[in-house]
Amino acid sequence: MTDTRTRRHANEQENDRERERGEGEAVVCPECGGGLVADAEHGETVCSECGLVVEENEIDPGPEWRAFDASEKDEKSRVGAPTTNMMHDKGLSTNIGWQDKDAYGNSLSSRQREKMQRLRTWNERFRTRDSKERNLKQALGEIDRMASALGLPENVRETASVIYRRALDENLLPGRSIEGVATSALYAAARQAGTPRSLDEIAAVSRVEKDEIARTYRYVVRELSLEIQPADPESYVPRFVSDLDLPDEVERRARELLDTAKRQGVHSGKSPVGLAAAAVYAASLLANEKVTQSAVSEVANISEVTIRNRYHELLEAEEEFAPP
DNA sequence: ATGGTTTTTACTGCGTC
DNA sequence: GACGCGGTAAAAACCAT
Numbered sequence: 001m002t003d004t005r006t007r008r009h010a011n012e013q014e015n016d017r018e019r020e021r022g023e024g025e026a027v028v029c030p031e032c033g034g035g036l037v038a039d040a041e042h043g044e045t046v047c048s049e050c051g052l053v054v055e056e057n058e059i060d061p062g063p064e065w066r067a068f069d070a071s072e073k074d075e076k077s078r079v080g081a082p083t084t085n086m087m088h089d090k091g092l093s094t095n096i097g098w099q100d101k102d103a104y105g106n107s108l109s110s111r112q113r114e115k116m117q118r119l120r121t122w123n124e125r126f127r128t129r130d131s132k133e134r135n136l137k138q139a140l141g142e143i144d145r146m147a148s149a150l151g152l153p154e155n156v157r158e159t160a161s162v163i164y165r166r167a168l169d170e171n172l173l174p175g176r177s178i179e180g181v182a183t184s185a186l187y188a189a190a191r192q193a194g195t196p197r198s199l200d201e202i203a204a205v206s207r208v209e210k211d212e213i214a215r216t217y218r219y220v221v222r223e224l225s226l227e228i229q230p231a232d233p234e235s236y237v238p239r240f241v242s243d244l245d246l247p248d249e250v251e252r253r254a255r256e257l258l259d260t261a262k263r264q265g266v267h268s269g270k271s272p273v274g275l276a277a278a279a280v281y282a283a284s285l286l287a288n289e290k291v292t293q294s295a296v297s298e299v300a301n302i303s304e305v306t307i308r309n310r311y312h313e314l315l316e317a318e319e320e321f322a323p324p
Numbered sequence: 325a326t327g328g329t330t331t332t333t334a335c336t337g338c339g340t341c
Numbered sequence: 342g343a344c345g346c347g348g349t350a351a352a353a354a355c356c357a358t
Contacts, residue, residue, distance in 0.1 A: 270330075292345060303332050308347065325358105332353070341344085 085161040086144070086154075088136040096120045132168060139164050139182040142207075146186055149205040150197050160189035166224055176216055180208045184217040188226055196231040198273050200301055234258050236276035236300070243299040244280070246289055253283035257314045264317045270310065277302045278310030 096119055100108045108116065140161055147157045163185040167173065173181060183206040190197050203210040221228060234255055241251045257279045277300035284291045293304045300307075 274331080294345080304346085305333085305348090306331060309331090327358090328356090330353105330355075333351085335350090336348085338347085339345090341342105 085158050085165065086140060088133055088140055096123055135168065135173065135178060136165070139168075139178050139185075142179055142182040143186050146183065146202070146205045150190075150201060152186070152190055152195060152197070153193075156186070156189045156193045156195060159192060160186040163188055163220070163224065163226070167220055170223060172220060172223055176219075177208060177212070179206065180212050180216040181220060183208050183213050184220045187213065187217055188221060188228060191228050191231055192226070194232070194235050196235055196272075198301065231272040233272040233275040233279065236273055237280060240276060240280045240296070240299055244284075244291055244295060246280070246284055246291065247287070249287050250280065250283045250289055253286050254279040257282055257318055261314050261317045264320070266313050266317045271302075271306070273300055274302045274306045274310050275314075276300065278307045278314055281307055282311040282314050 096116065100113045100116060102108060143157055143160045164182055167181055183202060187202045199210060199214060203213055206213060237251055237254045277296050281291065281293060281296045293307050297304045297307055
């Protein structure tokens, strides 16, 4: 009986590779497989390895050019704040200022003031009237809330916003809760960005049950054909190490252990979190740092038994690979 | 639904401080 | 005696089919 999950992961990854060529969401260069970097200054997406420009002519949301004094700034800067996916209308809608001043800064007559107040009210109503927009407003709020609770950086929130927007556009919402889809989007975004949070951690800050998140997540991933690799155990290591107040050396060794384990294929089918936790524990043994299994299991939310099983395997793999 | 795998739970024995 | 660690068996959770 060869490990069926080993095969599964291998296949999954091949499929992902395949898909990346087709769709615009690629995070990997179609030429050389290197990582893509956004170059906002030129509005391009460029491969870090071979320099291939993948996408051009995207709108550069940044300021036009350096300004050396105030007048130059007025001349060269574009109007308004940079657009962002984190606002439900990308920050592009009209807002009516709250100051009762006209374009020249003169104050308005009381009649005019009343008029402006009515305009403000109606503008606000129109801006959020459409159900999709309302929907987005709420979902993005949720995403933001959960992301801060989990300490996820801004780019993850942005990605989550994009995913949610797509789900909305493709009419994936009917029959599913806004919160569920929002949570799934965040879960997916965190994994894509290489700062994964486990399903448990996500569920802890979401208003939705774990089962539903998992179900919705699978659905969303399938419908949007998002390419998401199984989480890399190494991406959990830094967080565990710092949660346990361990030195950098432990982190380094943990990475080494995971690397050789990967090379030997020991890792497939096992939970990445467990692997990471075991690596941290094994590494701290090697570095003569005293940490208990229960401490590691606590921060990783993994049972001690799993840590034991995994770290034996890790050490074995290490010995086979490099027997000094 | 099913079957194969992994993870968890619960319990036990051993050595050390 | 409490604690850290190791092992085991059975239950639960997970996932592809």
